[in-house]
Amino acid sequence: MSDAVAEAEQLVAEATGASDGTSDGPKFTLELNQDQKDIKEWVHGFAEGVVRPAAEEWDEREETPWPVIQEAAKIGLYSFEALGQFWADETGLTLPIANEELFWGDAGIGMAIMGTSLAVAAIFGQGTPEQMGEWIPQCFGSAEEPKVAAFCSSEPDAGSDVSAIRTTAKYDEAKDEWVLNGQKAWATNGGIADVHVVIATVDRELGSRGHAAFVIPPGTKGCEQGAKVKKHGLRASHTADVHLDDCRVPGACLLGGKEKLDERLARAREGKRSKSQAAMQTFEASRPTVGAQALGIARAAYEYALDYAKERQQFGKAIVENQAIAFTLADMKMEIDAARLLVWRAAWMGRSGHGFENAEGSMSKLKAGEVAVWATERAIQILGGNGYTREFPVERMHRDAKIYTIFEGTSEIQRLVISRAISGVHIK
Numbered sequence: 001m002s003d004a005v006a007e008a009e010q011l012v013a014e015a016t017g018a019s020d021g022t023s024d025g026p027k028f029t030l031e032l033n034q035d036q037k038d039i040k041e042w043v044h045g046f047a048e049g050v051v052r053p054a055a056e057e058w059d060e061r062e063e064t065p066w067p068v069i070q071e072a073a074k075i076g077l078y079s080f081e082a083l084g085q086f087w088a089d090e091t092g093l094t095l096p097i098a099n100e101e102l103f104w105g106d107a108g109i110g111m112a113i114m115g116t117s118l119a120v121a122a123i124f125g126q127g128t129p130e131q132m133g134e135w136i137p138q139c140f141g142s143a144e145e146p147k148v149a150a151f152c153s154s155e156p157d158a159g160s161d162v163s164a165i166r167t168t169a170k171y172d173e174a175k176d177e178w179v180l181n182g183q184k185a186w187a188t189n190g191g192i193a194d195v196h197v198v199i200a201t202v203d204r205e206l207g208s209r210g211h212a213a214f215v216i217p218p219g220t221k222g223c224e225q226g227a228k229v230k231k232h233g234l235r236a237s238h239t240a241d242v243h244l245d246d247c248r249v250p251g252a253c254l255l256g257g258k259e260k261l262d263e264r265l266a267r268a269r270e271g272k273r274s275k276s277q278a279a280m281q282t283f284e285a286s287r288p289t290v291g292a293q294a295l296g297i298a299r300a301a302y303e304y305a306l307d308y309a310k311e312r313q314q315f316g317k318a319i320v321e322n323q324a325i326a327f328t329l330a331d332m333k334m335e336i337d338a339a340r341l342l343v344w345r346a347a348w349m350g351r352s353g354h355g356f357e358n359a360e361g362s363m364s365k366l367k368a369g370e371v372a373v374w375a376t377e378r379a380i381q382i383l384g385g386n387g388y389t390r391e392f393p394v395e396r397m398h399r400d401a402k403i404y405t406i407f408e409g410t411s412e413i414q415r416l417v418i419s420r421a422i423s424g425v426h427i428k
């Protein structure tokens with residue numbers, strides 16, 4: 001061996017850590033670690049054994065599947081400890097992995113279980129350590145008696161345009177209480193939740209910079225469920241209006257505390273940039289997770305369609321033997337995998353403190369939501385007439401998938417966020 005070759009081999013060995021075994025190993029890997037694999041298997045087992053068999057029933061009943069939530073609570077999957085464990089993974093991947101598996105089981109039930117996490121994310125993102133300690137466990141209740149929580153931002157006239165929120169919060173200094181008035185729309189778990197987190201305006205002139213988030217403790221007078229929404233999909237998840245009528249909460253229910261709010265408002269009034277706005281902060285942190293839910297639906301539909309295509313015979317052969325079907329399945333698999341890479345990238349960026357300079361969180365949710373709608377529609381096509389009936393699950397999956405281009409920012413709003421981020425231009 002020449003000296004040059006030996007030197008090159010030595011360099012490669014050093015770079016790969018093969019020389020003396022002291023390297024930390026490769027920095028980039030898509031291989032899941034043992035904890036991630038264990039959690040994936042655990043959630044998958046629950047999704048397969050408990051969620052899937054219950055999916056059709058609760059979709060038809062259009063009711064919150066409390067017995068399934070109880071099962072999830074019993075095994076510790078529905079608990080703040082589990083969410084904390086998923087969140088604690090420094091790579092950021094465990095939360096999307098768990099969501100994908102659960103929603104692979106069923107999205108309506110998945111949302112009944114995971115809907116609470118939006119309120120938890122708001123408390124976690126904006127609350128003080130004391131507020132987190134007090135309210136996050138109450139969002140879940142106990143294993144014997146699980147509870148759910150709701151995050152209420154949207155209003156009849158404030159959907160995509162969060163700055164149009166009209167619900168007001170006025171401070172009653174004498175009593176150190178906040179008084180909330182207004183109507184919230186479309187709240188997941190709205191009215192059936194123990195803990196509601198409500199976004200309200202404390203200064204309308206400041207638009208979304210005048211918003212603040214409040215915890216409404218269980219049983220607070222003046223916080224009532226309005227009309228329950230009858231939906232196209234995700235029907236096992238409860239969605240309703242919430243009315244706030246002179247709803248008084250202690251001063252301590254303002255997330256982050258009054259001092260911080262006053263500072264933020266003063267900065268906004270001086271025209272200074274604020275680091276965050278209450279509702280937007282919650283959405284930004286949760287987008288890759290929401291994308292992962294859409295992925296779970298898309299993967300379930302793809303797997304079902306693949307099995308069906310191998311079984312179903314027409315013209316004397318399995319329909320998968322036709323390129324039209326096989327290529328569609330190939331595209332479905334490729335699109336789902338591509339979406340997952342965007343979701344994992346955004347989850348990793350979010351967890352490791354990388355700024356979303358190009359709105360990578362929005363990209364992940366946009367791509368996964370659109371793939372889910374497309375892939376579930378293709379799955380119906382592959383199943384033919386059977387795909388269009390309620391006897392086969394892809395019809396439900398398609399109905400469930402559609403919400404992923406609407407909530408947590410519509411596809412148009414995600415494109416707006418991305419185009420503004422990449423161009424620096426205030427695209428309208």
Ligand SMILES: Cc1cc2nc3c(=O)[nH]c(=O)nc-3n(C[C@H](O)[C@H](O)[C@H](O)COP(=O)(O)OP(=O)(O)OC[C@H]3O[C@@H](n4cnc5c(N)ncnc54)[C@H](O)[C@@H]3O)c2cc1C
Nearest residue numbers: 151152153154159160186187188406407408409410412413
């Ligand atoms: C099942 C379900 C659960 C939900 N859960 C919650 C919840 O838990 N908490 C909560 O606060 N909210 C929740 N929502 C509300 C959801 O976030 C809103 O529906 C969503 O933000 C869109 O708002 P909108 O429905 O008012 O649509 P609109 O804002 O009225 O939009 C209508 C259409 O106009 C487009 N559009 C609007 N503005 C622009 C623009 N500038 N450029 C281009 N296109 C634009 C939109 O993309 C959309 O296609 C839920 C909704 C549903 C259906």
